[in-house]
Amino acid sequence: MPSNMSCVLCCSRLHGRYRELAPHLVPLDYTNNPDIRVPLTLIITMPELKENPFRDRIVETFSEDGHGNLTFNDFVDMFSVLCETSPRELKTIYAFKIYDFNRDNFICKEDLEKTLNKLTKGELTPEEVTLVCDKAIEEADLDGDNKLSFADFENMISKAPDFLR
Amino acid sequence: MEAGLESPVDEEGVHDSFNQLIAEQSQNGGLDALELQELQRELDEEGRDNVAYLSSPGHDYGRRQERWEAEREDDGRQTDSLAGERWSSATLKILSSMPSRTIGRSRGAIISQYYNRTMQLRRRRQSRPSIRDFSRSARPSIRGYGMEGDTTDSEGAEKREHLVNNLQNLSVSDRVRMLRGMPLSVAEKSELRYMQSWYSWLSFIHSLQLWQVALKRVSGRFGTGVLSYFLFLKTLLFFNLFLFLVTGAFLVLPQAVHPPLFSQGRPSFSGLELLTGAGYFSDSVMYYGYYSNYTLRKSCRVDTGGQNMSISNGTGMDCPSKRHSYNMPMAYFFTIGVSFFITGIILVYSMSKSFGQSFRIDKSHSILAMKVFCSWDFKVLKKSSVKLMSENICTQLKELLAEVNHKHVKNTVCQKLWRLTVHGIAWTICIASTTGCVIGIYYFSEHMHQVRQDEEASMLALPVVVSVINLLLPGLFNAAAWMEDYDSPSVRTYVAIGRNLMLKVSVLGVLCYHWLGRVAADPCWEDFVGQELYRFLIMDFIFTLLDTLFGEFLWRLFSEKGLKRRRRPVFDIARNVLDLIYGQTLAWLGVLFTPLLPAVQILKLLLLFYIKKGSVMMNCQAPRKPYRVSQMTTIFITLLCIPSFIGASVCVTYTMWSITPSSSCGPFRQLKTMFQAGKRWVEELEKDNPSLSMLARAHAYLVENPFFLFVGAGIFLIVIYFHSQVVDGQRKIISLLQEQIENEGEDKKFLITRLQSIHEQKRTPTRRLTKESVKP
Numbered sequence: 028m029p030s031n032m033s034c035v036l037c038c039s040r041l042h043g044r045y046r047e048l049a050p051h052l053v054p055l056d057y058t059n060n061p062d063i064r065v066p067l068t069l070i071i072t073m074p075e076l077k078e079n080p081f082r083d084r085i086v087e088t089f090s091e092d093g094h095g096n097l098t099f100n101d102f103v104d105m106f107s108v109l110c111e112t113s114p115r116e117l118k119t120i121y122a123f124k125i126y127d128f129n130r131d132n133f134i135c136k137e138d139l140e141k142t143l144n145k146l147t148k149g150e151l152t153p154e155e156v157t158l159v160c161d162k163a164i165e166e167a168d169l170d171g172d173n174k175l176s177f178a179d180f181e182n183m184i185s186k187a188p189d190f191l192r
Numbered sequence: 193m194e195a196g197l198e199s200p201v202d203e204e205g206v207h208d209s210f211n212q213l214i215a216e217q218s219q220n221g222g223l224d225a226l227e228l229q230e231l232q233r234e235l236d237e238e239g240r241d242n243v244a245y246l247s248s249p250g251h252d253y254g255r256r257q258e259r260w261e262a263e264r265e266d267d268g269r270q271t272d273s274l275a276g277e278r279w280s281s282a283t284l285k286i287l288s289s290m291p292s293r294t295i296g297r298s299r300g301a302i303i304s305q306y307y308n309r310t311m312q313l314r315r316r317r318q319s320r321p322s323i324r325d326f327s328r329s330a331r332p333s334i335r336g337y338g339m340e341g342d343t344t345d346s347e348g349a350e351k352r353e354h355l356v357n358n359l360q361n362l363s364v365s366d367r368v369r370m371l372r373g374m375p376l377s378v379a380e381k382s383e384l385r386y387m388q389s390w391y392s393w394l395s396f397i398h399s400l401q402l403w404q405v406a407l408k409r410v411s412g413r414f415g416t417g418v419l420s421y422f423l424f425l426k427t428l429l430f431f432n433l434f435l436f437l438v439t440g441a442f443l444v445l446p447q448a449v450h451p452p453l454f455s456q457g458r459p460s461f462s463g464l465e466l467l468t469g470a471g472y473f474s475d476s477v478m479y480y481g482y483y484s485n486y487t488l489r490k491s492c493r494v495d496t497g498g499q500n501m502s503i504s505n506g507t508g509m510d511c512p513s514k515r516h517s518y519n520m521p522m523a524y525f526f527t528i529g530v531s532f533f534i535t536g537i538i539l540v541y542s543m544s545k546s547f548g549q550s551f552r553i554d555k556s557h558s559i560l561a562m563k564v565f566c567s568w569d570f571k572v573l574k575k576s577s578v579k580l581m582s583e584n585i586c587t588q589l590k591e592l593l594a595e596v597n598h599k600h601v602k603n604t605v606c607q608k609l610w611r612l613t614v615h616g617i618a619w620t621i622c623i624a625s626t627t628g629c630v631i632g633i634y635y636f637s638e639h640m641h642q643v644r645q646d647e648e649a650s651m652l653a654l655p656v657v658v659s660v661i662n663l664l665l666p667g668l669f670n671a672a673a674w675m676e677d678y679d680s681p682s683v684r685t686y687v688a689i690g691r692n693l694m695l696k697v698s699v700l701g702v703l704c705y706h707w708l709g710r711v712a713a714d715p716c717w718e719d720f721v722g723q724e725l726y727r728f729l730i731m732d733f734i735f736t737l738l739d740t741l742f743g744e745f746l747w748r749l750f751s752e753k754g755l756k757r758r759r760r761p762v763f764d765i766a767r768n769v770l771d772l773i774y775g776q777t778l779a780w781l782g783v784l785f786t787p788l789l790p791a792v793q794i795l796k797l798l799l800l801f802y803i804k805k806g807s808v809m810m811n812c813q814a815p816r817k818p819y820r821v822s823q824m825t826t827i828f829i830t831l832l833c834i835p836s837f838i839g840a841s842v843c844v845t846y847t848m849w850s851i852t853p854s855s856s857c858g859p860f861r862q863l864k865t866m867f868q869a870g871k872r873w874v875e876e877l878e879k880d881n882p883s884l885s886m887l888a889r890a891h892a893y894l895v896e897n898p899f900f901l902f903v904g905a906g907i908f909l910i911v912i913y914f915h916s917q918v919v920d921g922q923r924k925i926i927s928l929l930q931e932q933i934e935n936e937g938e939d940k941k942f943l944i945t946r947l948q949s950i951h952e953q954k955r956t957p958t959r960r961l962t963k964e965s966v967k968p
Binding site for chain 2: 074075077078079080114117120121122126139142143146147148150151155158159162163164166167169170171172178180183184186187
């Protein structure tokens with residue numbers, strides 16, 4: 028871990044937040060880099076993630092084991108990307124991974140349907156969901172394989188100035 | 193084939209070359225691992241040609257890759273969307289190891305990708321690739337940018353060394369940007385050891401931000417729309433802070449330390465000064481009239497006892513020492529000029545940056561896709577707000593679907609005419625009311641000017657009338673818009689902003705005419721104008737408070753207790769931001785006459801922040817309509833720059849250039865125009881130092897001859913035209929590249945089907961053979 032004074036401050040603040048999720052699991056002393064993982068169910072109780080419809084996917088994406096159990100390093104990674112000042116390209120990369128539910132490096136129609144259902148919390152009818160997904164893929168797919176690769180996704184996002192996090 | 197792919201942590205086993213593969217397939221039955229490893233280099237060359245596949249994301253450790261690979265091997269019959277056929281497992285293995293699906297996955301690939309990027313950046317910083325370097329292909333390609341060639345060595349550690357080397361050779365800002373953009377974990381970035389400081393700076397500076405906690409609470413409940421209002425307020429605060437520091441340091445402080453010799457007695461302090469700015473404040477460092485028109489010298493005071501100081505402009509006669517002298521007229525002129533210039537540059541820079549972020553070159557067609565991915569506001573944390581946002585998105589998607597699927601209902605001619613008349617009536621009402629108010633202000637101001645009484649309180653009449661107009665007329669415009677019933681909410685917002693802007697610009701225009709035209713004939717008129725602007729600023733603040741009180745607080749009480757509705761009032765972002773811009777225009781207009789006005793504006797903005805924040809949290813609800821934040825922010829900063837700042841600077845320039853300063857007060861008394869102070873200084877310089885006569889002549893020629901102004905404007909226009917041509921060219925290249933991507937997709941499909949067909953051909957003879965061998 029970097030050892031500057033102000034970075035120690037920021038890391039210790041993050042460590043405080045990490046610890047308050049599971050005080051019985053996380054030790055105060057991290058100098059030996061213990062292999063502690065805070066489970067998914069505790070992480071999604073954080074106020075920043077609690078109401079986020081993609082909280083499960085976000086935590087899974089940053090976890091090393093793929094199941095959402097974060098080590099402290101993963102925790103710091105997650106916050107450094109979700110931070111306001113993190114660059115847009117980085118956010119685009121991670122957004123693509125988060126929306127890619129089946130982790131095949133493409134956003135296929137099923138991924139899109141799951142995204143939409145999480146966004147609208149089931150308010151749209153299934154026909155509308157299918158229609159929206161078809162239209163969205165038609166609009167954004169550039170190379171014609173009926174899936175969104177990262178390049179298609181990035182191209183579409185670059186035209187949307189409102190892509191914030 | 194089946195044995196060839198080991199754990200994909202070693203990248204070599206993962207890349208194939210289609211051409212070679214097809215050649216191999218037609219010669220012999222299969223490929224073994226060694227040949228695979230040779231072929232991957234070819235594919236590196238070919239694969240890197242297409243940028244689209246290069247930037248696949250990846251932040252995967254080898255383990256996850258292995259796991260995925262294992263899943264794939266089990267499920268060998270995944271249907272590829274390329275065609276509905278069932279591919280053989282061999283084909284699927286090849287497909288799964290295509291560059292587009294594997295590059296960027298493993299750490300080594302990310303490092304090599306970023307090595308390429310840093311190489312590109314270094315080259316770009318040095319020179320652009322020449323057209324000659326581009327290969328002669330039928331389609332435009334990015335080969336000239338050095339994407340090939342540098343990646344011949346495949347050792348992971350060596351790659352990292354190269355990357356570190358490249359990063360060291362970049363400039364600090366490029367390096368920071370590269371590092372922040374890398375999708376590697378923090379632990380890995382810290383292994384690139386010496387670059388630790390960027391991470392700590394990021395967090396440290398972020399924690400120093402003003403009002404961070406308050407803004408986070410507001411955005412958590414109301415989203416980024418309402419947050420943009422508070423961020424705009426913060427921006428204005430910093431502009432005023434800058435102005436205050438500059439005028440305070442160069443004008444107020446020297447003059448306060450050396451008060452003028454002939455000052456009259458001041459009336460005693462009564463509370464009314466805070467509103468009117470006259471009385472106790474009238475002959476103080478706050479206004480223009482207080483400032484001396486001679487050079488302030490410190491040593492003279494001690495020698496001559498403060499008597500008989502020469503008050504002719506420029507040189508103090510009896511003082512030998514020239515060291516502690518401060519030419520007040522020059523200081524006044526230059527301070528105001530330079531601070532306006534710097535503010536202008538900062539505004540234009542932030543406006544252009546904002547434009548770059550929110551308006552894109554390419555016309556976007558992917559509306560629905562963008563809505564799905566980009567409309568969720570992740571800053572919102574409160575449960576009820578989240579639910580509201582989710583409902584909003586639903587409604588928008590349904591509307592978009594309806595628009596896309598069904599044809600528009602064609603309006604009959606009658607309906608079109610009716611809509612036109614309604615629009616016409618609404619616009620007539622708005623324009624007529626604006627004109628009426630402006631004429632009213634014109635005559636009322638003339639009346640107040642002629643009937644100027646000794647009562648201080650009567651001077652408040654004009655500001656009160658103007659503030660009332662500014663408060664009530666937007667309500668009338670809203671009513672007219674409600675009558676018109678626009679279909680699209682963004683059009684309605686733009687029309688509302690347009691009408692509001694028209695009102696404020698006309699009001700300020702007539703007031704400027706009144707001050708610079710009529711009032712400028714009076715003795716010591718600058719003091720009076722300064723006081724007027726102070727009064728206007730204070731009245732604007734008081735009426736904003738009243739509006740917050742009545743518009744939000746009492747309305748909420750009324751609607752909850754009286755009408756028993758759960759709907760609270762919505763925070764009108766556009767109107768509040770326009771009010772802020774109006775206040776800032778007044779502050780900029782007044783700096784020339786009241787150097788302490790930025791301080792008043794700072795106090796006003798600080799109070800406004802807390803009051804508005806409290807009111808929003810208590811009384812308002814999250815907006816129901818969609819709000820395109822970055823576009824609106826760009827519009828607001830453009831409005832701040834173009835009508836507001838440009839208008840104020842035009843007025844100030846006109847005052848300095850053409851209007852005769854008053855002869856009895858201020859630093860420019862007994863000069864023909866304020867601008868002459870500069871000329872006089874140059875003449876003085878020439879007198880003292882004859883070798884500077886060239887400078888004086890150059891100054892006289894440049895500044896007074898309009899020819900150079902025309903040449904400057906002409907060059908500016910040429911540069912703008914050139915840039916617009918560049919943008920056009922880039923648009924064309926974008927469409928060409930899109931075509932290329934589609935063609936590459938077709939190529940891919942073709943190659944895969946050919947591969948499959950060749951494999952089938954290979955297999956059927958052997959099958960036939962085995963069948964034949966089975967037959968007796």
